[in-house]
Amino acid sequence: MSPRPGPTFPDWPQFDDTERRALDRALSQGQWWRMGGSEVDSFEREFAAHHGGGHALAVTNGTHALEVALEVMGVGPGTEVIVPAFTFISSSQAAQRIGAVAVPVDVDPDTYNIDVAATAAAITPRTRVIMPVHMAGLMADLDALDKLASDAGARILQDAAHAHGARWQGRRVGELGSIAAFSFQNGKLMTAGEGGAVLFGDPDEYEKAFLRHSCGRPRTDRRYHHQVAGTNMRMNEFSAAVLRAQLSRLDSQIDVREQRWAYLSTLLAQVPGVRPQAGDPRADRNPHYMAMFRLPGWSEERRNLLVDRLVEAGVPAFAGFRAIYRTAAFWQVGAPDESVDAIAARCPHTEAISQDCVWLHHRTLLASEQALAETAAIVADAVAAG
Numbered sequence: 001m002s003p004r005p006g007p008t009f010p011d012w013p014q015f016d017d018t019e020r021r022a023l024d025r026a027l028s029q030g031q032w033w034r035m036g037g038s039e040v041d042s043f044e045r046e047f048a049a050h051h052g053g054g055h056a057l058a059v060t061n062g063t064h065a066l067e068v069a070l071e072v073m074g075v076g077p078g079t080e081v082i083v084p085a086f087t088f089i090s091s092s093q094a095a096q097r098i099g100a101v102a103v104p105v106d107v108d109p110d111t112y113n114i115d116v117a118a119t120a121a122a123i124t125p126r127t128r129v130i131m132p133v134h135m136a137g138l139m140a141d142l143d144a145l146d147k148l149a150s151d152a153g154a155r156i157l158q159d160a161a162h163a164h165g166a167r168w169q170g171r172r173v174g175e176l177g178s179i180a181a182f183s184f185q186n187g188k189l190m191t192a193g194e195g196g197a198v199l200f201g202d203p204d205e206y207e208k209a210f211l212r213h214s215c216g217r218p219r220t221d222r223r224y225h226h227q228v229a230g231t232n233m234r235m236n237e238f239s240a241a242v243l244r245a246q247l248s249r250l251d252s253q254i255d256v257r258e259q260r261w262a263y264l265s266t267l268l269a270q271v272p273g274v275r276p277q278a279g280d281p282r283a284d285r286n287p288h289y290m291a292m293f294r295l296p297g298w299s300e301e302r303r304n305l306l307v308d309r310l311v312e313a314g315v316p317a318f319a320g321f322r323a324i325y326r327t328a329a330f331w332q333v334g335a336p337d338e339s340v341d342a343i344a345a346r347c348p349h350t351e352a353i354s355q356d357c358v359w360l361h362h363r364t365l366l367a368s369e370q371a372l373a374e375t376a377a378i379v380a381d382a383v384a385a386g
Contacts, residue, residue, distance in 0.1 A: 006314020007371035007378070012363040013191050018248060022241035032237045034058070035219065039240035046247060047197055050165070051180075052172030055206035057198045058235040058243075059213050062161045062183025065196035066094035068233060069157055069179050070129060072200075072209045075100045079128040080336075081157075084114040085323050085343070085350040087133045091159050092324050096334030100128070103336050104325050106347040110278035112292065112357070113140040116148065118346070123152045130156055134163035136290040136359070137189075139283040142168050142176060157181065160199075162289035164189045165254050169282050174199050184239075189253070189287050189362065190246035192239035250287075257288040257365040260372060264365065267376035268293050273383055290359040292320070295383065300355040302386055307358060309382040315375055316364060320357025323350045 026032065026039050034040035040058050048056040059065050075081055081095035085104035092102035105118040112135040119130060130149050132140035142156070149156050160166070160173055161183035167173075173180045184195030200206040208228075211218065216230035265276040277292040295303060303319060310317035324330050325343045336343070344351055364375060 007367065007374040009316065009361075009363050009367045009371060012361065013186065013246075014249070014366075015242075015245070018245040019242050022245045023238060026237045026241035029237070034234050034237065034240070035214075037237040039237040039244065040235050043235075043240040043244050043247075044197070046244060048174060048199060050172075050247060050250070051199055052174035053201075054174040055200045055203055057200065057206055057209050057213060058240060059196045059198065059233040060235060061194045062181065062185060062188075062196040063090040063094055064213075064233045065181035065183065065198045066090060066131075066157070066159065067098055068209050068212050069181050069198045070095055070100070071098055071212055072205050073129055073155055073157060073179065075128050078126065080124060080126040081129045081131055082114075082119055082122050082127060083131045083324070084133050084135075085325060085347045086112055086321055086353050087135070087159070087324060088161070088321055089324055089327060089329055090161075091131060091133055092330060092334075095129075095131070096330075096332075099334065101126075101334050101336055102324075102330070103127075104323075104343055104347065104350075106349050107135075107353065109349040109353065110275075111135065111138055111140075111280060112277060112353060113138060114145070115349070116141055116144040119145065120148055121346075123148065123154070127152055127154045130154055131159055132156065133159040133161070134166060136277060136292050137162045137166055137287040138277065138280060139163060139166050139168045139286075141280070141282075142178075143282070146178070155179075161185075161188065163287060165250050165285065165287045166283065167285035170284060174201070177201060179205070184243055184246075187361065189289055190243060190250050192242040192246070195235055195239050195243060253366060254285065254287045257362060258286060260365040260367070260369070261286075261288045261291060263369055264291060264372045264376060265293075267373065268379060271376065271380045271383055273297075274379065288365055289362050291362065291364055292357060292359040294353060295356045295358065296352070298356040298386075303356050303358065306382050306386050309385065310358070310378060313378045313382070315378055316361035318359050318361070320354060320359060323347065323354045326354070
């Protein structure tokens, strides 16, 4: 591959005096945890309003967001949670760590979202929750999944770790009738380094989650009357202050990323052997947490060498997620009574995507069109050399 200068991408996380003022505001209020300060409460109201209503509970990270949501939904020993096989491991571990069995199902080969037919085939009387992951910000087929869940007496938990500000047929996440969990980890679309949130439509479920995230203790308790078994998942005031600032620029960043993905995906599609992640017209606002593409037919080793070449050329590239059932962690607790080979046989698309998928950090989509043209050229050179 001939050398060429690397494109210029903006840094991530992005911040300015808005975050500095927010941190000073949290510092000066004199109370730095949520029970005495105002930043977490304010962030929860603002985040819920931004996503169409409901009640947001801010927590320590996105994995905890999934865990507390699942607990409120009645997930535990004797129950099953259906998850996409192609996702970050937290999607399954959140269910497994609270005693449930995580059941991986295949994904669509073009959108990388959970496959509806595969989900339907996996439902049993023990299925309590179906957990679609909105991969790279592209919302899964919630219409079909909602019907499946309703018919089965199960519920939907949206893993929206990639989907801040997303919409499905004009409706924001808080307007879709199901619980959603978000992450604010350092690479996410808005971040305080770590953090998470759960968006509830039902105020009673929000209150149940509040108790569980605060050691089972009511917010007005002064005598240690812990009402339920819980743990400490409380977000601190400094993180909430930063997230309020991050939320203020989320929409403008999504606007840029949507425009840039339309441009970059067109260029990538012209590279022989490259297939960009497909869209869905019903998902009419996609925040594009990742710029993803496949190289169908490539081996995992060949894909990994390509990622190395892109990184050496200055492109923030990563290998796609490993199939969750092909990690040691998946089998330690709460795994289905199946072999790896049996799961792999019913997840052929996950098998392929895990080997041939590449993703670029979303900061690439905040760069100029010139930088994206250079990126596409580097990808073309790297693929040709591969």
